[in-house]
Amino acid sequence: IIDGEQQPKSLFKMIKNTYEQTPDYVLSAYKDNAAVMEGSQVGRFFAAPDNGTYDYHQEDAHILMKVETHNHPTAISPWP
Numbered sequence: 001i002i003d004g005e006q007q008p009k010s011l012f013k014m015i016k017n018t019y020e021q022t023p024d025y026v027l028s029a030y031k032d033n034a035a036v037m038e039g040s041q042v043g044r045f046f047a048a049p050d051n052g053t054y055d056y057h058q059e060d061a062h063i064l065m066k067v068e069t070h071n072h073p074t075a076i077s078p079w080p
Contacts (some may be wrong), residue, residue, distance in 0.1 A: 027062060034066040 001007065009017060019029050025038040039062040045054045 034064060037063040037065065039063050 007014070016030065016036060023029075027038055028034075028036040033063060039060055041058055042061040044057050044059065047054055047055050
């Protein structure tokens with residue numbers, strides 16, 4: 001119900017519909033209250049496992065978003 005009017009879809013179905021209509025850059029969604037969005041190439045230094053020297057490495061760095069509205073405190077909460 002929004003502004004006193006029954007809606008054809010539940011709030012969760014409305015949210016999922018947004019993803020279904022525009023899934024661009026979404027690698028994973030609606031799994032364990034999390035989503036993974038496509039990130040970009042980043043450069044990092046890692047120690048080589050065989051000799052311990054640091055080498056520069058390029059790789060994709062994706063973005064993880066996790067929301068748990070049933071726990072408190074959370075990043076999204078109706079109370080301070």
